[in-house]
Structure formats: structure tokens, C-alpha cells
Amino acid sequence: MRPIIGITARSQTxxxxxxxxxxYLVTHTYTDSVLRGGGTPVLLPxxxxxxxxxxxxxxxxxxxxxxxxxxxxxxxAERDEAVRMICHERDSFELSLVRAAYERKMPTMAICRGxxxxxxxxxxxxxxxLPSHSGAPDxxxxxxxxxxxxxxxxxxxxxxxxxxxxxxxxxxxxxxxQAAEEIGEGLRVVASAPDGTVxxxxxxxxxxxxxxxxxxxxxxxxxxxxxxxxxxxxxxxxAAKYAANS
Numbered sequence: 001m002r003p004i005i006g007i008t009a010r011s012q013t014x015x016x017x018x019x020x021x022x023x024y025l026v027t028h029t030y031t032d033s034v035l036r037g038g039g040t041p042v043l044l045p046x047x048x049x050x051x052x053x054x055x056x057x058x059x060x061x062x063x064x065x066x067x068x069x070x071x072x073x074x075x076x077a078e079r080d081e082a083v084r085m086i087c088h089e090r091d092s093f094e095l096s097l098v099r100a101a102y103e104r105k106m107p108t109m110a111i112c113r114g115x116x117x118x119x120x121x122x123x124x125x126x127x128x129x130l131p132s133h134s135g136a137p138d139x140x141x142x143x144x145x146x147x148x149x150x151x152x153x154x155x156x157x158x159x160x161x162x163x164x165x166x167x168x169x170x171x172x173x174x175x176x177x178q179a180a181e182e183i184g185e186g187l188r189v190v191a192s193a194p195d196g197t198v199x200x201x202x203x204x205x206x207x208x209x210x211x212x213x214x215x216x217x218x219x220x221x222x223x224x225x226x227x228x229x230x231x232x233x234x235x236x237x238x239a240a241k242y243a244a245n246s
Contacts, residue, residue, distance in 0.1 A: 003060035003239035005034050006044040008094055008114070010067040011087055029218040030065055030111075036221065037232035039239060046093035052100045060246070061107040061239030064094060064114025066216065069178060075125040082129035082177065095121045102208055107238035109231070110201075110212040112176050118201055118212045122184025129177055130197065146175050146219045153199040153215070159190035161200055161211065164234045165227040172199070172215040172227075179214060209238040 009024035024045040031041040039061065047055065056062075068085025072078060074095065094114075098121040101108045110118045116126055149171035157167040170191075180198040183189060191200035191213070201212040217228035 001243070002038060002040045003236060003243045004058065005039040005041050005061045005063055005236070005239060006055065006059040007031065007034065007041050007063045008065050008090075008097070009043045009045045010065070010090060011046075026065060027218075029216075029222060030063065033218045033221050033228070033232045034063065034236065036229060037236035039236040046087075046089045049092060049096035052093075052096055056097075056100055056104060056106060059106070060243040061109070061235060062097060062101050063235075064098070064108070064110040064117055066112035066114065066175070068113070069128070070113070070116055070120055070126065072126070072128060075120050075123075077125060077128065080128040080132075082132060091117075098122075102203070102205075102210075105205075105208045105242075107209040107235060107242050108211070109235040110210070111218065112214060112216055115198075115201060115212045115214045116178060116180060118210070119180040119184045119187060119198075122187055122203075124180055124184030124187065125182040127179050127181045130179060131177065146173055146216065148223075149173055149220060149225065151193065151215070153191045153193055155200070156190045159200075160202055160206075160209070161190050161213075164211075164230050170227060172213075172217075173220055174214075175216055175219075176214060209235075209242075211235055 007026050007030050009026045012025045013020045014023040026043050034041040069083045071086045094117045151174040153172050155162050155167050186204050187201045189198050190202045199214045203210045217231050221228040
């Protein structure tokens, strides 16, 4: 049986039979990547944190997707004017979801905003706007460039990430204006850009299969990027083992 993967969804106003109404969205790049990796994707909209345990009882893995910025109050910072697309409901849900997944040692994959959620969930902070705060340009490529490997990261030897795609230089895409700054408790940086920007995190607890990257393998996978497919395959394999042992 294919493992069931909960994919966090973002809110968006959509047309309805009456007026426009709030809906929840996951792009096909995420669901397609999970399907190619051997999993069954299920959309997971924000709910009250008290319902999370009941939700996780029904899943074998969690995929945290990209989206708007986390409210800086969540990590004790004043809001920069560059911060955009905050959703307090989503922040509350996803931060609690990560902590609950860790407690269960449920396989977790985190992408872009998801990588930042992981860091904040464990007490870390964020650079609120890379160009204005650290002078790091070229991390926010959009349009057709989102599907192409236009940036570089260096993956640390000995990391779980390296065991999947190899240590050293890798070509990735970069679609973000924020990044991890102070690293959360128990986390370590396992990939960085040449300018020092944090590009991947892992947890020191090796019983928790966490794949947390700042780039977007779900976009790269559209054109058959091998590293991206390998990341999703490793995540789904971990979810299948989790399901077998549950």
C-alpha cells in the first residue's frame, strides 16, 4: 500500500457560485512529485492545533510546502516592511505540526517556507529579507526560471542529504527572499549557498527522518531532475517504513 502523505495547503481566494470565497491550494508540482515518488498525496489545510494528533494518526509522512512569510512575532522580531503574505492560521498550524511530527518521529519533508517553519518551530530566527538585510542577491528567481537549476549549494559530507544526493556542489533553483538566521535547537545546517545562505537543515536526532531544503525540488522535478526525484523517493521510502512499523 502506498504511504499517505499530508501536504500543507495555503489559503487563496477563489471564485464560487456566489461571491469569491476562501479556498486552500496545493500546486500540482507537489502532488505530482509525491506520486512519482510512490506516495499518495492528500491536501492538508490549516486546522486548530488541538486536532493535529488525530490528523497525524492517519498519515505516514508530512510535506511542508512553500508560501508566504512567517509572522516575525513567532520568532521574537519586529516586522520588516518587506515581509509579505502572512497567514497567522497557517503559522500556528504548521509550527505545531512540525513539533508533533518530531515527537512521533514521522518522516517530514520541508520545502522553502517549510524549511523556515522547521527552524522557527525549534526556536530559530529568520532573515526577513535577504537583499536588504544581508546583501545576498539572486535568491528570488521566478517565472520560467523557477523550473531550472540556476543556483549552487554545497551539501555537507556525512549528512542524510549527502547520503541521498551526494556531498559537494549541486545545482538548484532559488525562489525565496527569506532564510534561516539563528539555527533552532537540535538542528544543524547541512547545505549552504556560496554566500553563506542556509539551504538545508537536519535534526541531530537521527531517529527523525527530516529532509528540509530551502530550494524547490518539486519544480525541478518537472523536467526530470535526478536529485529532486531522489529526494522525494527517499522521503516516500521513509514514510513507507514508518507505516509498516506503526
